[in-house]
Amino acid sequence: MSDIDTEALWALVRPHTGEQHTIEPTSRGNGSDVTALVQAEHGPVFVKACANRPGGRRASIIRERLVNPAVQSVSPALRWHAENDDWIALGFEVVEGRSSDFGPESKDLHAVVDVLNRIAALPLPNEAGDWQESRWDRFAGDGEAVLFEGETLLFTDINPDNVMIGEERAWAVDWSWPTRGAAFIDPACLVVQLIAAGHTPESAEYWAGSCKGWTDADTRAIDAFAAATARMNRVFAERNPDAAWLQAMADAAQAWVDHRIR
Known part of the structure; x- marks a missing residue:
């Protein structure tokens, strides 16, 4: 503009x-x-x-x-x-903070997980009744999209810039597309971001394991979501070959799938 x-x-x-x-x-x-x-x-x-x-x-x-x-x-x-x-x-309102660090040695990760748990505990607002999460559905296997349905408010746009760290608290910012879906989806999105930031898949899943939505999830649902995420990110990367960050996300998602199918 x-x-x-x-x-x-x-x-x-x-x-x-x-x-x-x-x-x-x-x-x-x-x-x-x-x-x-x-x-x-x-x-x-x-x-x-x-x-x-x-x-x-x-x-x-x-x-x-x-x-x-x-x-x-x-x-x-x-x-x-x-x-x-x-x-x-x-x-x-203006808040005082910085972008979070998702790296393997970061001291921010406890705060990041806490933000996701606080989001998952929020009551589902009435407006979210029409916000069913569906972005992964077309990349899911036959009959698997139903595993992504749920009644939890989802942030989904999880990345270091969107989790801000202050001196005494942390915030999730840029709620561009909140949705309603399965509680494991936000922790799963975190897994891919952590792998892209240098974590092993085992380390990334360790941090996701601090989220109730993850620990309560059906393993089949997480497997299906991981596969759908890899397919989605691969398509995005192929459509935008000059966007290195999209290729990094595609590589991270595929590394997660490879880990889960071993």
Whole structure:
């Protein structure tokens, strides 16, 4: 988005921010057109916005607005939202923290697992009734997609940037596409991320084993999900051969499958 495009956005949110002293774009929030830390008359605020036109980004930002009241114990609180014909914007409280470290020697992993357990313990919000997780279904084997169904609120977008570590607590940020599904799915997503960060599959599953959703899961369901994840990541990597991170995720997912079928 050019500066001309964003002028209308900053005018839209000015009633909520007051005078905007500084606007610092951030790299957080790949599903948005604009993410920025704004120092303003009414205090600092993290702004996330997208063009107000039909499509995935608009649907995502609306879903993030709807889920926020249910996840404020583990996520920055939404202070306001604004919308006009051109823009739709969310304004979040600013939290002090850094991206987490998923590496094998990281001291952040206990906090990361705690965040996932806190999410899994949240009551399922009424809005999530229509948010059945289905992204892995087309990559599942015959009859296996049913194993991914459940009544747990899922974050799914687990990566080091989306788990922020503060001095006294941690947060899950960027709730771009929360869904409803089996409780083991978030820990399973963590497994792939940990392998990509340098863990062995055994080490990654050790950390997942600290999550109740994982320990209560049917082994068949985890096997099916691992295979579906490998297929999905392989397709994404093949479609985007220049994206090294997608290939890294595909390699990590395949390493997990190889471990589970030994």
